[in-house]
Amino acid sequence: MNWAARLIGGRFHYGWLTVAVVFLVLLAAAGTRATPSVMMVPLEHQFGWSRATVSLAISVNIALYGLMGPFAAAAMQRFGVRPTLLIALATMAGGVALSSLMTHPWQMVLIWGVMVGGSTGVAALSLSATVVTRWFTTHRGLVMGILTASSATGQLVFLPMLAAIAEHHGWKPVVLVVAGAAAIVLPLVAFLLPERPADMALRPYGEPADAPVASNVTKQNPLAIAFGTLAMASKTRDFWLLFFSFFICGASTNGYVGTHLIAMCGDYGMTEVQGASLLAAMGIFDLFGTTLSGWLSDRFNSRVLLFWYYGLRGLSLMYLPHAFGIDFFGLPLFAVFYGLDWIATVPPTVRLATDVYGKESAPVVFGWVVAGHQLGAAFAALGAGMLRASLGTYTVASMISGGLCLVAAVIVLRINRGERPVAAQAA
Incomplete structure (x- = not known):
């Protein structure tokens, strides 16, 4: 890949090109993860599958997406980012394409739950944490x-288009489009994604020239890395505070709103395209909100930032059932307010994990924290589907989700306020 470095000619640090490639990978994975929410109503109409049945496959997907995080981070340490990511993307594209042939609920659970959930779990937040800690010393x-x-x-690019395809042509063309998008990023990873700055004769961005060169190479088994890091981190209070706050984060975003908002809009007479457009609008605001959150986390106390993020998110979810009854400003106000806060929690959470556990251990520790995020999302995806099936409304689920966010706002204020754990000393 030195040819790529020669091509940019030192005009900017290669780490920024790495960020661009990983951004596209994460975008394709995000579009893949968002697809089942577009397919929920068409599958209900074609096969008679209840929302609870489809929610089961989505909850398995979400759970595996999170549980793969620490093992993916460990595999990247042992085998490298590029080979690990290439295998995951090939599995993702193949699984999504294969789902065009499914006719039974167990097939959706196997393909979208297991294959797609596991592969998208590699192209996830633990990948971001690994790339950030390897390539950047400043501006993390x-x-x-x-x-x-x-x-x-990913939602902004894919959801309205996929919803329009599903509305006019059914759900099968949707999965073929998504499979193609996942396949497109494969050559970008193969040819433009180096393992670490040293491979390009560079130092991480912002690192002083006289700083010692750190090695990220390990010959330890990925399972041993993942479980060893968990054993170490689980003995500290901060890990469980991070884990349970991110559990609530996942329950209130991917699990509830990300999975059920389109179907919820249908309960109020809105079309799938209108519901998907609402999610896409939230995606626009989150693009600004999360980027701004990263900038703020470089400058302000991450605990305080998280307190405000979770508190405001909780209030917005409690407002959601009432938003449908307000003619003009109801849903747009929710989209702006909630969208800015959608996943703004991630940069301060990564910052806290790095501060507590050190640069080397943080990606794997954060992988386990992301597992908590996705377990919470799986819990909410299935729970909200069951509540909707039994009560005929999402109102109770909205109130529960909002209340949990207020609990998280209190929890995060206790993170990184005690003694330094063993991990930080060893890193």
């Missing part, structure tokens, strides 16, 4: 915000 919060915002951009 800003870069993490940019990469995290790719999830919002």
Whole structure:
């Protein structure tokens, strides 16, 4: 890949090109993860599958997406980012394409739950944390915000288009478009994504020239890395505070709003395209909100930022059931307010994990924290589907989700206020 370095001719640090490639990978993965929410109503109409049945496949997807995080981070340490990511993208594209043949609920659980959930879990936040800690010494919060915002951009790019395709042509063309998008980024990873700055005869961006060169190479088994890091981190209070606050983060975003908002809009007479457009609008605002959050996390106390993020998110979710009854400003106000806060929690959470556990351990620790995020999302995806099936409304689910966010706002104020753990000393 030295040819790519020669091509840019030292005009800017290669780390920024790495960020661009990873941004596109995360964008494709985000579009893939968002697809089942567009397919929910068409599958219900064609096969008679209930929302609870489809929600089961989505919850398995979300859970595996999160559980893969620490193992993906460990595999990247052991085998490298590029080979790990290429295998994941090939599995993702193949699984999505294969789903065009499914006719039974168990097939959706196997393909969208297991195959797609596991592969998208590699192209996730743990990938962002790995790239940020390897390639950047300064501006880490800003870069993490940019990469995290790719999830919002994925919704912006894919959801309205996919919803329009589903409305006019059914759900099968949707999965073929998504599979093609996942396949397109494969050559970008193969030819433009180096393992670390040293491979390009560079230092991480912002690192002093006289700083010692750190090695990220390890021959330890990825399972041993992942579980060893968990054993170390789980003995500290900060890990569980990070884990449970991110559990609530996942429950209130991917699990509830990301999975059920389009179907919720249908309960109030809105079309799938209108619901998807609302999510896309939220994605626009989150693109700005999460990038700004990264910039803020480089400059302000991450605990205080998280307190405001979770508190305001909780209030917006409690407002959501009432938004449908307000003619003009109701849903647009929710889209702006909630969208700015959608995943703004990620940069300060990564910053806290790095501060507590050190540069080397932080990506794997954060992978386990992301597992908590996605377990929360799986819990909310299935729970909200069951509540909707039994009560005929999402109002109770909205109130529960909002209340949990207010709890998280209190929890985060206790992170990184005690003694330094063993991990930080060893890093």
